[in-house]
Amino acid sequence: MKTLLACVLAATLTASPVLLPSIARAQSVQPIEGIAAVVDEDVVLRSELDRAMANVLSQYAGREDQLPPREILERQVIERLVLVKLQVARANATGVRINDQEVDQAVSALAAQNGMTVEQLAQQVARDGSSFAEFRSSIRDELTIQRLRQRFAQSRVSVSEAEIDAAMQAQQGAGEQYRLAHILVAVPEAATPEQLQIAQQKIEGVKSLLDRGEMDFAAAAVRYSDSPNALEGGDLGWRNLDEIPTAFAQLVRGLQPGGVSAPLRGPSGYQLLQLVEVRDASQAGPNLVTQYRAGHILVRVGNGVDEAEAKAAADTLRARIAGGADFAEVARESSQDASSQARGGDLGWFTADQFGPEFGSAVAALADGEVSQPLRTEAGWHIIRRDESRQADVGNSDLRVQVSETIGRRKLEDEWNRFLREMRGEAFVDVRVGPAAETQESQAPATGG
Structure with missing residues (x-):
């Protein structure tokens, strides 16, 4: 499990500064939680700092000489945790919400990527002395920050045709x-x-x-x-x-x-x-990426349809498919995605990140031919059928799109x-x-x- 947590930690540290829970057995007997930092209306608990410190130290096992003295390392880690609190608070203030089903999908994808079932993942987290509830909470924070970053990119980052031309020439x-x-x-x-x-x-x-x-x-x-x-x-x-x-x-x-x-x-x-x-x-x-071919049925929320009604409609459509109804026919009849409805929900070939992290994680967690349970994203409730997957060398195909994405990533980072x-x-x-x-x-x- 140490390898799994290390991989998750490395991914979150580069994408966004989230520190997942680690070994914290001794802290469970403390009657009162200490406060390591106050962050606006929130706090960083001493136990959160201790778990984050344990994660960093595990990453540098055998290379401890590269770390600063403990009090300075603590301050670096506190700054990471402070940024997590601030980003989650900003996301919540702007209406970003990650529901339990989205967390379930992300946990399932993480377990599948490491050759485990969700039950095995939960057991391994428990053996390492951490609470699975804390683990899920960190996943929720990570998804929240990803969603905030996506919105930020859409509103702040643009790439002009002239920039793409100059980069391609270079x-x-x-x-x-x-x-x-x-x-x-x-x-x-x-x-x-x-x-x-x-x-x-x-x-x-x-x-x-x-x-x-x-x-x-x-x-x-x-x-x-x-x-x-x-x-x-x-x-x-x-x-x-x-x-x-x-x-x-x-x-x-x-x-x-x-x-x-x-x-x-x-x-x-x-x-x-x-x-x-x-x-x-x-x-x-070769620039190999995993591509998926899948179809989906979308039930939108809004325009007089509230959350409960949309979820109930998605559940009904999923039950029809489970009962033997043809997925493509149900999509043509009921999907509210105008771009794919006429094709029976077919989305063609795409990479996992093309339609957002929640959708991508759900597709990655499915087997070929499997149909998902209803999944909530910003667009509404989806039912996804994964048809097939492949490893593709994108090479220089659609080079202009690749260059645009490269420039966009650089601008977004800054x-x-x-x-x-x-x-x-x-x-x-x-x-x-x-x-x-x-x-x-x-x-x-x-x-x-």
Whole structure:
């Protein structure tokens, strides 16, 4: 189970900063919960912090020397938990709701991905000393943050045809990919000269430590970076040249593997970039993705149809199919998805993320030929029939769409991180463990030799 929780933790740390429950047997006997931090109208409990710390320590088993002192690591982890609370609160305030069935679908998909039934997953979580209710709660938070991020992307991120044209031109003849890492010292949107000076001194101090060989880059990122990926050593993964901000692309091409840039001033603050590795794009292998062919029947909520009525209608349609009715005929008669109704609900071939995480998780959890129970998404109630699946090499097919998605991801990353910083800056946060707020001794290394 340690491997399963590690995989889930790694996924949530890169997509959004959710920390899943881990071993917490001793805490169950505490009569009163301690408070680690107050976050607006919510709190981070000491038990939440302890579980999150246990998860991070398990990720760095055998590499503990890369971690900062415990009080600094605690502060990093608290910041992660604070951001989770703020994102979930913002999502709830904007009407994002994840119902129990959506959580069930996500848990089922997670169990299937790890070769387990849901019952086996629950038993394994219990053997590891964690509550399955807490596990489900973390899954719900993750889905909530995903939904908030999707809405954010739809409202804030757009890619122009000119940007796609420029990126495609830049790709011609470019056969290299770059694995990057970074350290970010963030500054507020309207930073004062004093704040800029402090941030610049800090980033120069970190660079000095690296130049003197007193710390490797990953350890410095864990200790000093303000980026959400700090606990992953600042790793940004493999990127094509068009996935690197234009201002940094030429600089990256001038670095040698292992090399670290001079401090850079960007829109988020001051950064250090490390070129970890370079590879020929062909070394990445075929760009294989799992595609599914499926059909669905949609019952919408609204226009005089409330939640209960829509769910009852979906249950009735599902019962008809279970009783032998032809799925395509039921879809043609009753589906409210105008784009697929005439085709008997057929959606053609698609990837799991194409219609949103809830829909994709449900399709992935089905066997070929299986029909789902009614599933709730933002669109309404779905009944899904998975017809078949395949591994497809997308290669250069529909290259323009791929380039557009690449640019969109890069823009979303920048805008989302800025949004998180703004949200954190506007929040009332009272940290009640570790060093005094914002005054950790090791946060600002000295500059100079």
